[in-house]
Every structure is written in C-alpha cells, then in structure tokens.
Amino acid sequence: MTRSKAVRIDRNGGPEELKIVEVEVGEPGPGEIRIRHHAVGLNFIDIYQRSGLYGLPVPLQLGMEAAGVVEAVGEGVVHLKAGDRAAYASQPPGAYSELRVMPAKNVCKLPDAISFETGAAMMLKGLTAQYLLKKTLPAEGLQPGDFILFHAAAGGVGLIACQWAKALGLQLIGTAGTDAKCKLALEHGAAHAINYSTENFAERVKEITGGKGVKVVYDSVGKDTFEGSLNCLRPFGLLAIFGNGSGPVPPVNLGVLASKGSLYITRPTLFTHIATRESTQAMADDLFAAVTSGAVKIPIAQRYPLAEVQQAHRDLEARKTTGCTILTL
Structure with missing residues (x-):
C-alpha cells in the first residue's frame, strides 16, 4: 500500500467541509489503473457534489478530471501501460489526490504536445464543449x-x-x-x-x-x-x-x-456521451486535434495548491474565476 494525500468530505456543506486526509492506495484490479497526478481540474459539478445537490454517499473524495502518469495497469487494460502520460474526465470522483486507483475506461493517453496542466484543465470542460457543439x-x-x-x-x-x-x-x-x-x-x-x-x-x-x-x-x-x-x-x-x-x-x-x-x-450529461471506451476515445481525439492544431487554446486562469482547495471552491462558487481552474500537486 502507498500513502496519498486526498481531499475528502465527511458531510455535505460549504467549502469548509473539504479536508485533506491521507489515504492508502493499493494495486489496480481488472479494468483499472493507478495514476499519479501532476495537476487536477476543478469544475462546477464538484460544488454540486460537495453541497449535496448531486446526492452522492459520504464520505466522498471529490474531483472528476486530472492528468498525470500511469504507474500500473490491471488485467484487461490494453490501451494504457505504466509510464504513459494520461488525462481523464471520469466517474467515480476522486481526482483531488496525489495518487488513485480508478477505472481505465475514460482515461486517455495524453499527446506529448499537451502539458499536464492543460490536460487536467481541458478534459471535462473540453469534452463537454465537444458533445454540445458536435452532438447536441x-x-x-x-x-x-x-x-x-x-x-x-x-x-x-x-x-x-x-x-x-x-x-x-x-x-x-x-x-x-x-x-x-x-x-x-x-x-x-x-x-x-x-x-x-x-x-x-x-x-x-x-x-x-x-x-x-x-x-x-x-x-x-x-x-x-x-x-x-x-x-x-x-x-x-x-x-x-x-x-x-x-x-x-x-x-x-x-x-x-x-x-x-x-x-x-x-x-444532456457528459457521462452519457463517454459511456464506452470507444466513444470516450473518439471524442478525446477530436478535442486533442482541436487543441494541438491551435484552433482551441485552453485558458488556465487560476492555479491553487492542493492545500488551498477550500479557497478554490469559494472563488469558483462566487463566480470570481474565468476560464479553467486547476489544483497543482
């Protein structure tokens, strides 16, 4: 087992409920990977989950998108390997962490031309823009x-x-x-x-x-x-x-x-659109192409250390932010 810092809520409420805790991270099982994060994206869905608007059982580790390096893969995972740069928007929550084990289905290899910070900021929001403009x-x-x-x-x-x-x-x-x-x-x-x-x-x-x-x-x-x-x-x-x-x-x-x-x-919801490995990759490929071509630039306007996650939520909720917001590790 490896120890990792993670952000958890034990009950629904305001930003003060966000606590940094230490958790144990084991080996990936079938269909899973273990990934070490370099940057984590913040989204309004995180606030809905924290407040209880989107009712999820607590205690709950928050975060729906991040980028980092794959450390290990479980049985049946063929599209990723240890050492791959990767990024994702995925359920269940848990991205507010240094390290996690998670389903591999929605994790995509990150092109070398795209930085970890950009990858963390763009997946949930960029895939949302993709399904809206191309499918909705x-x-x-x-x-x-x-x-x-x-x-x-x-x-x-x-x-x-x-x-x-x-x-x-x-x-x-x-x-x-x-x-x-x-x-x-x-x-x-x-x-x-x-x-x-x-x-x-x-x-x-x-x-x-x-x-x-x-x-x-x-x-x-x-x-x-x-x-x-x-x-x-x-x-x-x-x-x-x-x-x-x-x-x-x-x-x-x-x-x-x-x-x-x-x-x-x-x-519509993003997670209906990325319900399969194939649909996730096709949408991600479209997003990666738009970004690497220069047609779409990912505007990261705010960066907060993981320790300042409460302030990040306050600013996001108060509409003090623009563009994308990330947590740095």
Missing part, C-alpha cells in the same frame, strides 16, 4: 453562419466553446455577468457578448439575429436564465441545459414549448 444539435442542424447562444461564455466550458464555435463557422452569442467577462468571451472568438446583469439578454439576442432568434441555446446557468433562454429560440429551436449554476430549473409546462414554436428541451 437542433432538429435543423447547425451550418456555418448560424447563430447560437452560450451562457456563462467566460467560464471554462464557455471559453473553449467560443473558440471551437468560431472554428466551425458559427456565430456564438455569449452571455456573462460583467463587462470584463464579456470582453474575454469576445477575445476568445464570440461574435457577440451580452452582459446579462445590465441588459435583457433575450431582447438583445432578437436584435442581433434580426428578430429570428437562435437555433440552439447552451445553458449551464439553469433557473435564472431558463425563461429568457426559451424566448431566444426560433421555431424548432433547442434548449440544452447542461448545468445548474443558479439552481435547478423548476417543473416545465410542456404547453409553453408549443406556444413558442415547437421547441425542444434536453438535459
């Missing part, structure tokens, strides 16, 4: 020149999506809560940016699109933007809610979708 599509599809609306455009997923959408020829309208964050979205490829704390974003979207609305809204904010998001859609448009930053969306009257033009709503 309106009934009429997306073509170059189409308008799309992306909330929280200066966040980790948002800044990746701004760049990727531009590379695909899409006109991304981004929303954010400050002028500085709107400027950041524009610098990363958004065609337009709306400060939703000072402007009615639904009215501005209609102005930008000549009254037509957008084909799709990608919304990780949830409750506070839900009604406005529906009002931004053209007939047959799609609202893809992939997060609950402001709280969960209340029950929906399906008649509203009819009255607003045969609209669609979906609640």
Whole structure:
C-alpha cells in the first residue's frame, strides 16, 4: 500500500467541509489503473457534489478530471501501460489526490504536445464543449453562419466553446455577468457578448439575429436564465441545459414549448456521451486535434495548491474565476 494525500468530505456543506486526509492506495484490479497526478481540474459539478445537490454517499473524495502518469495497469487494460502520460474526465470522483486507483475506461493517453496542466484543465470542460457543439444539435442542424447562444461564455466550458464555435463557422452569442467577462468571451472568438446583469439578454439576442432568434441555446446557468433562454429560440429551436449554476430549473409546462414554436428541451450529461471506451476515445481525439492544431487554446486562469482547495471552491462558487481552474500537486 502507498500513502496519498486526498481531499475528502465527511458531510455535505460549504467549502469548509473539504479536508485533506491521507489515504492508502493499493494495486489496480481488472479494468483499472493507478495514476499519479501532476495537476487536477476543478469544475462546477464538484460544488454540486460537495453541497449535496448531486446526492452522492459520504464520505466522498471529490474531483472528476486530472492528468498525470500511469504507474500500473490491471488485467484487461490494453490501451494504457505504466509510464504513459494520461488525462481523464471520469466517474467515480476522486481526482483531488496525489495518487488513485480508478477505472481505465475514460482515461486517455495524453499527446506529448499537451502539458499536464492543460490536460487536467481541458478534459471535462473540453469534452463537454465537444458533445454540445458536435452532438447536441437542433432538429435543423447547425451550418456555418448560424447563430447560437452560450451562457456563462467566460467560464471554462464557455471559453473553449467560443473558440471551437468560431472554428466551425458559427456565430456564438455569449452571455456573462460583467463587462470584463464579456470582453474575454469576445477575445476568445464570440461574435457577440451580452452582459446579462445590465441588459435583457433575450431582447438583445432578437436584435442581433434580426428578430429570428437562435437555433440552439447552451445553458449551464439553469433557473435564472431558463425563461429568457426559451424566448431566444426560433421555431424548432433547442434548449440544452447542461448545468445548474443558479439552481435547478423548476417543473416545465410542456404547453409553453408549443406556444413558442415547437421547441425542444434536453438535459444532456457528459457521462452519457463517454459511456464506452470507444466513444470516450473518439471524442478525446477530436478535442486533442482541436487543441494541438491551435484552433482551441485552453485558458488556465487560476492555479491553487492542493492545500488551498477550500479557497478554490469559494472563488469558483462566487463566480470570481474565468476560464479553467486547476489544483497543482
């Protein structure tokens, strides 16, 4: 057994519940690997799990993405070997640690051209942007020149999506809560940016699109933007809610979708899309290609030592962060 520092909660609550503990890490079993982390990514899903919004049994070791070096592989693992550089977004949680044993299915070899810090910052957020822009599509599809609306455009997923959408020829309208964050979205490829704390974003979207609305809204904010998001859609448009930053969306009257033009709503998750080894690798290959080509740059705006994980959560929850945030080891 090897000892490892890890971040654990013993009960749901605020950032003060995050404790650094020592855990024992053994050998990988069938279908598993042991990986030593060099950097760990932070995501809003970590906050949902810590607070109890996404109910998981406690005690719980947090963290859904990281990058490092594979130390050992278990029986049946053929796509990785000891010594490989690797990165992942994966269940179950446990990435906030120096070392862990975990399922190998969602772990991918990290190209030499991509650093450990970039790998840790990009997997969950980059794969999310990938499935949104490539797989979560309106009934009429997306073509170059189409308008799309992306909330929280200066966040980790948002800044990746701004760049990727531009590379695909899409006109991304981004929303954010400050002028500085709107400027950041524009610098990363958004065609337009709306400060939703000072402007009615639904009215501005209609102005930008000549009254037509957008084909799709990608919304990780949830409750506070839900009604406005529906009002931004053209007939047959799609609202893809992939997060609950402001709280969960209340029950929906399906008649509203009819009255607003045969609209669609979906609640996708990354882990449905990476349910198999094959789908994980295909999506990761697409992401790696976008990053190594330079079309998408991964913006790491905050770095915290593992010992400062409580402050990292406070800043993320208070929306003081932009782009990607990582823990360093």
